[in-house]
Amino acid sequence: MLKNIAEDLRNCLPLETMLSSEHLALQKIQQQPEPTVHVDAFLYDEDFIDSLCEEGKMSRNYCTVCGSHQTAPLGFISHSFSLMELKFIYHHVLPDLSEKILVDVGSRLGTVLYGGYLYSSASQLYGVELNGDFCQLQEMVIKKYQFTDRIKVLHADICTQGSLLQNADIIIMNNVFEYFLNEAEQARAWDYISHNVRRRGSLLVTVPSLEESLSGLQVNIQLSSWVDEVPLNYDVYPEKDIDREALKQIHLYKIL
Known part of the structure; x- marks a missing residue:
């Protein structure tokens, strides 16, 4: 599908x-x-x-x-995950998502949401997207494939979605700000996220790593007191044609 x-x-x-x-x-x-x-x-x-x-x-x-x-x-x-990366995230990175709420920050074409609908039992999948054109595309897919019971797309700036972030069990951020915001806006967005993503035990999936995303930005975020990186096994696919470099860009963090 x-x-x-x-x-x-x-x-x-x-x-x-x-x-x-x-x-x-x-x-x-x-x-x-x-x-x-x-x-x-x-x-x-x-x-x-x-x-x-x-x-x-x-x-x-x-x-x-x-x-x-x-x-x-x-x-x-690419600003979207490939099919292989989606399968890796939902089958090997994340735990069982039954009764869980997942938020995709900058949902773009909606790939994380569709993957979550088909590959996980997440009860609700929220996409937050600033670009109205992409929101319309996502709505088109959600309606056509009848995903409306579990997927909701919000046309919004993530910095207005504090309660959504606070209640999320899983937050996914793929190349989310670097290409779309200037450095001051990136710093503001990361500050907002670090203040609102605080539920102990909730999970953050990022591409690239938080260290790489935050390097060069004027932010006062102490990663060691906010998150703990969870090591991932990037060798779960023995096939030779797997793009391991792409998989190694995926990082998982647990909120402390």
Whole structure:
């Protein structure tokens, strides 16, 4: 079913899966030290990208000297989890979610919510998304696939959702602020989250690590007194074609 959802969303979005309303994210991707393209990992798996490259619709390389044959690999960035990453999170990272409330901060296309609906027993899955266009896309999927009983999408700034964060058992944050907010706004958002995500034993899943997300920001968050990182087994999939580097970006924390 997730593959059907991905197909529906592909039909609604441009290839780079970025909207013109995402000014800052587009600008930040262009400012990367190496040429970088946004490819949504939920919509486009490796095989799909290969077929697009064969059709000439996408390239994995860029020309280092315009017009020459000197090429180097393009950087790829995704703001969504791939199918494999979703399965890893719901089958191997998180415990049984029966009677639990999950909040996805910056739910974008809704992949974490759909994965949670299909792969977990979470009683409620909330997506908080600032971009109205993405909220509409999520609502379209939720209605079409009849997920409305357990999924709710809020068109809101996470910094207005204190009670939701305080009551959440699981909070998921995937590349959530870096590309969408300036540094002062990122610091404000992290401060807000660290003040409101305080329920002892609740879980925080982040990409990248909290240390990496907070480095370089003017925040006064003492991680050692807020969270305890839970070690994960990244070798649960023996298959050779598994992107272990992507899995290793996923971190789990327990609130102290």
